[in-house]
Amino acid sequence: MATDMHIFLQFMKSTLLPLPGVTTKMHFEYPAFYVNDKIFANIHEKDELLAIYTTEREKWIALDPRTYFITPHYQNYKYMLVRLETVSPDDLKLLLITAYLVRATKKLIREYEEMKAND
Numbered sequence: 001m002a003t004d005m006h007i008f009l010q011f012m013k014s015t016l017l018p019l020p021g022v023t024t025k026m027h028f029e030y031p032a033f034y035v036n037d038k039i040f041a042n043i044h045e046k047d048e049l050l051a052i053y054t055t056e057r058e059k060w061i062a063l064d065p066r067t068y069f070i071t072p073h074y075q076n077y078k079y080m081l082v083r084l085e086t087v088s089p090d091d092l093k094l095l096l097i098t099a100y101l102v103r104a105t106k107k108l109i110r111e112y113e114e115m116k117a118n119d
Contacts, residue, residue: 005045008084012041015096020111021104033100035108040099050082050092053099060095 009031016022021035032042040053054060057080060068067086074080082095101109 005043005048009043011089011092012043012096015093016041016100018115019097019100019108020115021108022100033096035100035104038103040103041096044081048084050084050087051079052082052095053078053103054080054095055102056098 012033013024016033017024019035023034024031025034026032027039027042030043030045032039034040038053042051043049044051051074055078057068057070057078060080061070064086067083068080069083070080082092101112104112
């Protein structure tokens with residue numbers, strides 16, 4: 001995936017902002033995406049990384065440890081880091097949608113499923 005942060009941020013916005021209940025605001029000095037007041041994706045622009053909420057990080061890290069990894073800071077949290085220069089757009093979209101669904105309320109998930117059924 002291209003690492004131009006403007007392009008990356010636009011990709012994330014176009015993927016996530018149409019989803020029910022998603023908001024964006026700054027988290028420390030970086031753009032982040034929230035649902036149900038819970039952060040699920042946070043861009044680390046300086047390092048060209050994405051911190052994303054996941055319950056499957058071991059699977060992703062085993063798949064491609066150059067792209068998916070954690071630092072000691074994330075050891076006790078359900079987040080992993082994603083290297084933007086090596087992640088595929090399809091994998092990134094899957095990770096973003098999955099993170100959204102894990103953090104969303106049942107009501108928002110129903111709204112999302114209705115939205116997808118109408119596409």
